[in-house]
Amino acid sequence: MKTTLKNFSKTTKIICALFAITLFLSACKKDWGDYSDSVTVAGIGFVHASPGTGALDFIVDNQKANSKDFTYTKDLGYFGAYPGTRLFGVTKKDSTKYLTTSSVALQSGIFYSAFVVDLLPAPKILIVQDDLTAPATGKAKIRFINLSPDAPALDLAIDGTATALVTAKAYKEASTFVSIDPSAGYTFQIKEGNSVTATLPSTKIEAGKIYTLWAKGLKSATDSTKFGLAILTNK
Structure with a gap:
């Protein structure tokens, strides 16, 4: 499974050229050529709302979403993702051990916010539609x-x-x-x-x-x- 992570600009219409925007893409195809030149994606925003929890990494389909420290109250902005079921996870910064995971069904053309909530040792992921x-x-x-x-x-x-x-x-x-x-x-x-x-x-x-x-x-x-x-x- 190939996964690519890049930032996604904020827009209400997210039907975009596959190679012209920045996307958080996950696909079970051999290469990008298997896809058409445009795709309707979902938008995902990430927010750290777990008080007392240190810096985290937010993982989607085995790839880290944040390139910088993801600390309490920080908002990472939106990313793009192919619609379908995605595995969201949270780890402590630079760790490979999940603190929590959640299987999330994403719809094309819809924006969501993913909040890390609750407290250590058992934070959770709260998904709300935007x-x-x-x-x-x-x-x-x-x-x-x-x-x-x-x-x-x-x-x-x-x-x-x-x-x-x-x-x-x-x-x-x-x-x-x-x-x-x-x-x-x-x-x-x-x-x-x-x-x-x-x-x-x-x-x-x-x-x-x-x-x-x-x-x-x-x-x-x-x-x-x-x-x-x-x-x-x-x-």
């Missing part, structure tokens, strides 16, 4: 994922706004993407009932872009793994 269809004109899109292992169900809100954007997301639950006005400086809040338990101040949200906000860390921690709110740009 809706990268363009926001309405003049709007952005955001979603919220609760990735704090010891947190209760959480709400996502904006400071100064009475109604929460997302409510009651338990651990490992993701909201759908919701439309939002752009702003040069939102203060996002995590709420537990009426109590604000974390904030992400001075956050720029741009029209036409798509974001994921995620609860990170441990409520029981006071170090670099403490509870908080992070953001990544999907597109």
